Amino acid sequence: MTPADLSRTVLRAVRRAVDEGALRAPVPARVRVERTRPGGSGDYACAVALQLAGPAALPALEVAAVLRERVAAEPGVGRVEITGPGFLSFTLDAPAAGDRAVLDAVRDQGLAYGHGDALREEILQFHHAREVRAAVTAHAVRRLVVAQGARVRVSCAEASDPDWARLGVTVDAHGTPPVPLTGIRPVPAGATAGQLLERLGPDAARWGLLRPAGHDRAALGPELLVQGEANPLFRVRYAHARARALTRGAALLGFTAGHDPDGEGPFPYDGAARPLLDLIADHPGVLLAGARHRAPDRVARQLEAVAHAFFDFHDSCPPLPAGDEKPSAAHRARLALAEAAGTVLAGGLSLLGIRAPEHL
Incomplete structure (x- = not known):
């Protein structure tokens, strides 16, 4: 069960409790589930009972008890505890099965892993200034909100800069609608799309414009073109390329990714593999948060974290056998995780409008 799955499970429990008359409160549009902080109980925690206590005219502990009864019976949930003033803490059942579910979802959904329909009811219009970073x-x-099911129209205050197309930007109309997209700090010295493309090319320019939060200064110097670990864009793209190279290397050695030779048995994801798998599991939530908050920088930071965890995993748990070593179940499982990381990196870069080369 992924965090997104658990969130939907808790939301269903709330809706069921309301339908059954156990709670008299409006059903929230979504339920936020977060990883338990150090020292906490269980794998995930949720404050929905505190959120509903006021509208339900009940103590939060009573609301939590109502929800606990309904969530505890759900498949994949091992234990539900009530902690503090009314937090629900979840321990997921059969972690190996949960790990498989995450990687199976990445494999089945491909670059669309993390896309959803949470914003399917929204019809949006974004309006921006005639400035390259805003565009x-x-x-x-x-891209982010469409990936979550919304319908979107984008307009600009004036006619588009023709060079925006070379950055992949499209604008549906120009004029002045009532709701502008605000809080975007312009690039230094009013640099144009053409100038950025000449110095950096489309991929580095987009990363430099999107990686900082909208209100922060965009760093658009030559460091974006450095092919080394100090350049986060290079590190993200190199991690993707390395993951793809592992697949090609495994094919030459005659094996493919898998949980183990028979599809059963232990799932060897611990040590350096665990942070990477957790980040992959969290990816759908990050994409949804990036869409809701209109914050592509959140996606960029997530990709940096995935790349960092990938290299730690790669160095500690090599997916390919060395020397005369024969491919084992562990290698197959590690390769599955590496391929999932590559897919997440490629999908995230695609949402940012940045290419993910197979070779660097």
Whole structure:
């Protein structure tokens, strides 16, 4: 069960409790589930009982007890505890099965892993100034919200800069609608799309414009072109390329990714593999948060974290056998995780409008 699955499970429990008359409160649009902080209980925690206590005119502990009874019976949930003033803490059942579910979801959904329909009821219009950073940000936000089911129209205050097309930007109309997209700090010295493309090319320019939060200064110097670990864009793209190279290397050695030779048995994801798998499991939530908050920088930071965890995993748990070593179940499982990381990196870069080369 992924965090997104658990969130939907808790939301269903709330809806069921309301339908059954056990709670008299409006059903929230969504339920936020977070990883338990150090020292906490269980794998995930949720404050929905505190959120509903006021509208339900009940103590939060009573609301939590109502929800606990309904969530505890759900498949994949091992234990539900009530902690503090009314927090629900969840321990997921059969972690190996949960790990498989995450990687199976990545494999089945491919670059669309993390896309959903949470915003399917929303019809949005974004309006931005005739400025390159605002245009690129609006385009990336459009991609994020469309990936969550929304319908979007983007307009600009004036006619588009023709060079925006070379950055992948499209604008549906120009004029002045009532709700502008605000909080985007312009690039230094009013640099144009053409100038950025000449110095950096489309991928580095988009990363430099999108990686900082909208209100922060965009770093658009030559460091974006450095092919080394100090450049986060290079590190993200190199991690993707390395993951793809592992697949090609495994094919030459005659094996493919898998949980183990028979599809059963232990799932060897611990040590350095665990942080990477957790980040992959969290990816759908990050994409949804990026869409809701109109914040493509959240996606960029997530990709950096995945790349960092990938290299830690790769160095500690090599997916390919060395020397005369024969491919084992562990290698197959590690390769499955590496391939999932590559898919997440490629999908995230695509939402930002940045290419993910197979070779660097």
